[in-house]
Amino acid sequence: MSSNSSSPIIVTASIYAVLVLIWAATPLAIVWSVAEVHPMWVLIIRYFGACIIALAILAVMRNPLPFDKVSMQSYVAGSLNLIGAQLFIYLAANYLTSGLMALIFGFSPLVAGLIGHVILKTHKLIWLQWLGMAIAIAGLSYVFVDSADSQVNPWGVVLMLISMVSYISSIFWVKQINAPLKPMSQATGSLMVSALGSLLLIPFIWQYFPTQMPSTNAIIGFLFTMILSSIVAMLCYFWLIKRLAASTVSLSNVMTPVIALVLGATLNHEHISMHAIWGIAVVMCGIVLYFWKEWHEQYFAK
Known part of the structure; x- marks a missing residue:
């Protein structure tokens, strides 16, 4: 009985771990792939290869790929995350280490919350979230103070910020269209458009x-x-979103940058100064504070 009940937990934990590791290793994979080939050629090869694989998976799963007006709008909205956000990430790979790319992208939930509060008026931020956001920004600023030592290039930062805004805009846009599409159909259509x-x-x-x-x-x-x-990360993400609270999935925003920094230092010999390490620790504290209310309500509130 206990073995059967623990099995789904083990499966979920394993899929979660796979997702976090893929997200953490992706910036390093991008840095490696653009080291010898122009970033835009890498992007083209990636999307056409992924598109072929996604179409094959869609055929095996026998999922539909509708081309009605609403579905097409949703594919275009989803492609803003792919051809939009990823384009700037690949350009940024020439200016930043993989660890710092992951660290900056870890701000995406905070920026999404800010857009939802200020522009879309979908939800309100409490004082603890504002404090967490301020601390995270202060930590990131501290990392950037000694740019020569911490290998931070301002152009890389700007490109990552543009990428982050494209990624968040894509999420809001897809939700607003709300097309009745299965996750794999949405992803495949967006890959085709990209x-x-x-x-x-x-x-x-x-x-x-x-x-x-x-x-x-x-x-x-x-x-x-x-x-x-x-492909794999996308399937893991949609699988987890259906089974776990959003607060649990959001934990990855704390874990991913730290693992990415370790992978970059270990596999790519990326140097992170002590100055940068202190700043990164402050950023992580800020992100934890930002999510604290959500985590507390999910796990500790009665």
Whole structure:
């Protein structure tokens, strides 16, 4: 009896761990993949490869892929997260370490909360969330003070912020359209729009067409982002969203940057100064404060 009841918990915990590890390793995979190939060519290859895999999975699952007006609008909205947000992440990979990319993207729930409070008026932030946001921003600013030592490039930061806004806008837009689509259908449609949209980049990057086989690390980066980041992580995320509270899934925003920093230092020899480590610790404290009310209500309130 206890074995049967613990089995779903083990499965859920395993899928959660896989998702966090994929999200944490994705910035490093991007950094590796763009080290020898132009970022936009990497993006095009990723989307067309992921699109083919997604269509195959959709066929196996026998899920529909409707092309009515509302569905098409939802695909376009979802593609803002892919061709929009990811485009700027790939450009930022030339300026930032993978750990710092993950750290900046960890701010996305805070920015989403701010947009929901100030612009969309969908929910109100309490004083503890404002405090957490202020502390997290102060920590990030502290990381950026000594940019030469902590390998922070202002252009990289700007590109990551644009990416974050595109990602959050995509989420709000998809929710607002509210198309009656299955997760895999939504993802596949958005990948198709993104792949087709990426073709518009070719006239501007044709001169950078890859002419030789990249290194092993670059190929690993290609395959990781194409299969794990674009397909597996997406399926894990939608599976967890249906079974766990949003507050539980949001814990990943604390874990992912820390794991990404460790992976970057271990596998890519990325140097993070003590100055930056203190700033990162402050950022993590701010994010924990921001989510504290939600976590407390979920796990401790009676």
